[in-house]
Amino acid sequence: MDHVLNIADDYIFTPYVYPASWPEDGALRQIISLWVLTSLGAQLIYLGFGALSFYYVFDHKLVKHPHFIENQVRKEIHLATASIFWMSFPTVALFFWEVRGHSKLYDSVSDSSLGWPGVLLSVAGFLFFTDMCIYWIHRSMHHKNIYKYLHKQHHIFKIPTPFASHAFHPLDGFLQSLPYHIYPFIFPLHKVVYLSLFVFVNIWTISIHDGENCIPAPLICLINGAAHHVDHHLFFNYNYGQYFTLWDRLGGSYRHPSDRPLIDEHKPAKLRTM
Template sequence: MKHPKFIKNQVKQEIQLGCVSIFWMSFPTVAIFYWEIKGHSKLYDNIYKNYQGLSGVLVSIAGFLFFTDMCIYWIHRSMHHKNIYKHLHKQHHLFKIPTPFASHAFHPLDGFLQSLPYHIYPFIFPLHKVVYLSLFVFVNIWTISIHDGNYRIPGPLIHLINGAAHHVDHHLYFNYNYGQYFTLWDRLGGSYCYPTALLGKGPHEDVRK
């Protein structure tokens, strides 16, 4: 909060925008959930009766993470196009030094579009219902975690995992680190940036100076 780019009443603004966004996003989200439980998706109940048992569940989790990470990278990156950014994604980038409350502080349409890959996956690939809901909770916790300002990442994982240190650079410098969980698509897309916070040049160091 001592950083010069931390805006006045920021937490209050993040909470207000997040509440509005969650309210409006819930309508299409619930509609998709309803469509799924009515049997129009490939969600299933019995692990051992369907899709290769437990090994199939593990494969589906890996597939979910890979698929959603890929889709969100490209959706997120498209949100930075000059003709789209000012109308949708700019609201989220008002917060240069985000707090956990910024994690859901989006324009509602922006937030819903970035959530679409989670909902699309079980319409394309088999997924256990409990696993699906668990992953949906995990995704929300992960989204909070990359906005929480905790830059500690185990050394060997720095180049693999997209954590808070990576994501704060996205908020500060705009054109880097669009990924959700991993750095793979940023590397392939030429948008990867090693976290400045881990080089001693991040927000905390700015405050110390």
């Protein structure tokens, strides 16, 4: 995140925002700047890619589904934007700790003991680690003593649109994002790769809520896509995974995506009562 902060300082904050008496490496200034960048950046990714997915990928016939609620898109956006605002505060604490040099992020490929193979391995490690952690965090959110206080807000959207991707209770959303942020404090990771993965996971989260199954048939048993996640919203206690189906299979919660169309006005989907 320090690369983004440095660019913002050079072109925006130092010449136009902060007084000269505020040094760029001052803690208070860095915290304020990181909060602005985190909150604004997350909102732009969510609204920008969410809108592209909604208008060009999402099947708008789904709004006729009997479980698509009134004013749903407006409710999704309202909940998501509020959640991103509040989630930014604890996220900035982690970014600040990172900018202060307490993570294992590095600047150059030469800093990796394995070079480019090490960079590629770190990407695989990031995906495996975060997928594993998010599976168990997500599944714990469905525990009866937790669900009604946190995760239920996300599940009011049984037929989600891409705008439901970030529509969580703020604490729920932060806890499910936590693995992304703690990974570079445990394992080495290139700074640019980290930023790229941060954008990727946000886009992936949007994509699994767009209702459009783009996973090739041979990979549908391995990769958790929109078809899996729509069934998660419809049937509640299946397909908790983020990218892959591995942990759902190991945890006994895997459900192969429904073969029947989502829209069947004569035979609406039978849902679990919550």
